[in-house]
Amino acid sequence: MRQTAEDGYSTQRSYSIASAAAGARLELTVERLESDEVSPYLADELHPGDPLELRGPIGFAEAVANLLVDQGYAPERIKTERFGPSGA
Numbered sequence: 001m002r003q004t005a006e007d008g009y010s011t012q013r014s015y016s017i018a019s020a021a022a023g024a025r026l027e028l029t030v031e032r033l034e035s036d037e038v039s040p041y042l043a044d045e046l047h048p049g050d051p052l053e054l055r056g057p058i059g060f061a062e063a064v065a066n067l068l069v070d071q072g073y074a075p076e077r078i079k080t081e082r083f084g085p086s087g088a
Contacts, residue, residue: 001054001055003041012053012055015028015042025071028042032044049074049077050077051078051079052078052079054078054081056081056082058082058084061080062080062082065080
């Protein structure tokens with residue numbers, strides 16, 4: 001996930017999905033570390049419907065974004081950055 005401040009500063013961290021792929025909820029495993037910039041925000045300030053920035057392989061990013069939409073997130077509140085093989 002990436003967190004971007006209003007002034008444009010951004011930082012990112014990787015988190016593991018803790019819920020089953022076919023589940024109705026998306027759960028992340030987040031260890032809250034005081035010295036970290038992202039985990040306190042996710043643990044203390046993020047609320048349903050807040051904008052999210054997701055990064056990951058093409059299928060993963062799309063699957064997570066679709067799951068969030070299925071759970072009621074507005075698609076325009078989800079920003080994804082997908083990556084995959086460069087191919088030739």
